[in-house]
Amino acid sequence: MPIIINLDTVLERRGMKSYELAEAINITTANLSILKTGKAKAVRFSTLEAICKVLECQPGDILEYIDED
Amino acid sequence: MKSINTPLQPLKFFLNFIFIIVIISVGLNITGILFVPFFPESKFLAELLGVPFFEWKFAIVALIISSIILHLGFIYSLYVFKKLVVSLFDSPLFSHFQILSLKLLGQLIILLIILKSIFNVFSNVVFEKSESTGIHLFSFDSKLMALCTGLFFIYLSYIFKKAKDLRDENELTV
Numbered sequence: 287m288p289i290i291i292n293l294d295t296v297l298e299r300r301g302m303k304s305y306e307l308a309e310a311i312n313i314t315t316a317n318l319s320i321l322k323t324g325k326a327k328a329v330r331f332s333t334l335e336a337i338c339k340v341l342e343c344q345p346g347d348i349l350e351y352i353d354e355d
Numbered sequence: 356m357k358s359i360n361t362p363l364q365p366l367k368f369f370l371n372f373i374f375i376i377v378i379i380s381v382g383l384n385i386t387g388i389l390f391v392p393f394f395p396e397s398k399f400l401a402e403l404l405g406v407p408f409f410e411w412k413f414a415i416v417a418l419i420i421s422s423i424i425l426h427l428g429f430i431y432s433l434y435v436f437k438k439l440v441v442s443l444f445d446s447p448l449f450s451h452f453q454i455l456s457l458k459l460l461g462q463l464i465i466l467l468i469i470l471k472s473i474f475n476v477f478s479n480v481v482f483e484k485s486e487s488t489g490i491h492l493f494s495f496d497s498k499l500m501a502l503c504t505g506l507f508f509i510y511l512s513y514i515f516k517k518a519k520d521l522r523d524e525n526e527l528t529v
Binding site: 313317318320321325326327328329330333 | 523524527528529
């Protein structure tokens with residue numbers, strides 16, 4: 287998929303662990319792992335909003351489009 | 356996604372009962388057909404194949420073998436159907452097994468109808484019967500209706516596959 291999730295980078299920048307983020311945005315660590323590994327087919331706006339709020343960032347910091355052609 | 360709930364348990368029992376009855380009746384039918392060559396004069400046994408008497412041995416053997424294949428095919432289709440219904444009750448819906456079973460059932464129905472039509476034509480030619488072999492378009496027992504049922508099952512398997520894809524997609528929405 288040409289959409290890349292840069293959650294790991296943002297988490298590292300904030301010095302936050304995955305499980306802490308999962309707790310803060312109220313999703314399971316399994317679901318967060320699906321998101322981080324790029325297996326997710328879709329992201330709810332509410333999840334994205336919660337991530338941006340906790341990590342104090344913009345959606346563009348987490349999602350990146352890479353042209354595969 | 357959860358399976359259909361158990362208040363429909365009597366239907367499962369009914370299906371098992373029907374399956375056993377069909378196996379017994381088809382078994383008796385096959386036994387009867389196997390005995391036909393030994394009693395060519397017997398009116399009762401001859402009527403099992405729908406022919407009055409036998410002259411051409413090769414044709415009779417071919418008819419008997421194809422008749423047995425058709426009967427076994429029918430039992431197998433019923434078995435697949437039974438397994439499918441049990442799976443709809445007991446397993447989660449839109450499983451890989453259900454998709455494959457629906458497709459297989461549709462293909463089996465179509466294949467059996469085609470084989471049955473060939474069998475009928477062959478049997479009419481061999482025994483010079485004057486019965487019409489035409490397709491009755493507007494009857495529930497017509498071959499066309501059975502063909503449509505087969506196609507419906509294949510279409511249903513396609514719908515199940517789509518539903519499975521949607522479910523998987525939904526589960527992967529974070």
